[in-house]
Amino acid sequence: MAQMTGNEQFQQWLAQINQECGNFAARPLEGEFSGHLETGYAQGLKLSTVTTANVNLYRTKNEISKQNDSWFYTVFQLEGQAIIEQNERQTVIQPGDITLVDASRPCSIIWQQRSRQTSLLLPRSLLEQQLRVGESHCVQRLGKNLPMVQMSHRLLQESMNNRELSGKESEAALEAIVCLLRPVLQQQEVTPSRRDKQFDKVVQLIDSHLQSEMLRPEWLANETGMSVRSLYRMFANKGLVVAQYIKNRRLDLCAKAIRSAADDEKLAGIGFSWGFTDHSHFSTAFRQRFGMSPGEYRKRNR
Template identity: 90%
Template sequence: MAQMTGNEQFQRWLAQVNQECGSFAARPLEGEFFGHLETGYTRALKLSTVTSANVNLYRTKNEIKNHNDSWFYTVFQLEGLATIEQNNRQTVIQPGDITLVDASRPCSLVWQQPSRQISLLLPRSLLEQQLRVGEAHCVQRLSKNLPMVQMSHRLLQESMSNHELSGSESEAALEAIVCLLRPVLQQQDVQPSRRDRQFEKVIQLIESHLQSEMLRPEWLANETGMSVRSLYRMFADKGLVVAQYIKNRRLDLCARELRSAADDEKLAGIGFSWGFTDHSHFSTAFRQRFGISPGEYRKRHR
């Protein structure tokens, strides 16, 4: 069999990344490209080990709109350096460091030397149960010198090597990683600006009215004393669309209920309780966000 050219290897690697990690674009950098991807699924622990050099992997709004954005990529750096950008912030992570990348916003990862890292998919709903994650928490270098970061690395490595973990045990390991990272992420909090405080007020208003039929952009703008245009611009500055954000939060809470729903509980009723008056629309929206139907989601979390 003929040996693959450098471009063929690059295209094959990118196709594998898109299949396993979500929709990305990429471009080779100067020097010889190298890329290898290993995936692992230990029940709730969904991760990929990326080994690469001389390549820029990135997501724009075009890639994001065609992919599930209900995750954070939790990057555990193993070898070499990686330069990561998001929200007009850039950081360089070293072996032992950890950082969070928001799957719902554009980002860029650059490897200009041989690098190896683990990317763990961390459900947004799980992280936000314990911490309201904002821009200040993403693409921050969580240093290898911090005890909680060291413990998170060890827990991930031990969980990966134990293939006998049950579903509940792997979920507990995932929750433990969140608990370990929470105090480190909270230390990244900065004094919010007036605009950030206003955005937080809007978010809190959304959270408290997710089951209300009146929750729409026009109502939000009126309640917070701003124009609809200003409201849309505020969310756009965060890389978000207000109506999409509301729908995704409702879907996240539907998913939470489905994980504990009885077999005889009507799926349409769960969707209706969170603002989805049309079951067909609810089922379509749920599949777009989570990749499977509400019924299949419930079965998988049995």
């Protein structure tokens, strides 16, 4: 029997994702793709464990329109890291962390290294019985050091390993996970702290100077009256790296510009207008984020 090519393995993995987890699109990233999917059904618990590397899995309005979206993906990170984006918010989750992803909104998950995570489907109705669900709850990193997060991980593992759960018991486990996460999520509804307000101010400053060559961590720290070390720590507390955040914001706007650019518009000029003065660096960074060169991206999005 002939061995499958890398592209055939990728397509087979994506087909499994679409069959078991809902409608998604995907694109391989730089490096060798690997992907494996395990699914489990413990009565009322529907679980999917993805082990993969070098791929971007995402949902647009097109994928969302093809199916029921009345749930949330509760993502339990087991190994490696994942970059998750939704509602113009980005977070990086590490082993032991948890985050929520709304199935009714576009989202993106990027695995740039070997990663393993379990997604548990939470019915929207169950979550809304416990707390008011809004955009603020999605793609927030619930850190592994929080006691309720640790207990949720243990309960998930126990439920996954117990094949004898009855229907009522699995529903009780699902409700228990929601109850454990509720106080962590509710903490996000309080009045923003001084630190959160300062972070918002920095993000706004970044967005207003994305086309400027002077936009660097040192300049940001000076403009906001903090040390560079404090700036790095502020972003790290959000699961982010400041320089990577700036680069990704620029690349996202480059991609948006490319989608609407005329056929004869120079790609190097688009990159330059968003702070990429070296075309080779721009092309490499673009490929790392979107899995293809700017030219290939333009062809696909005409």
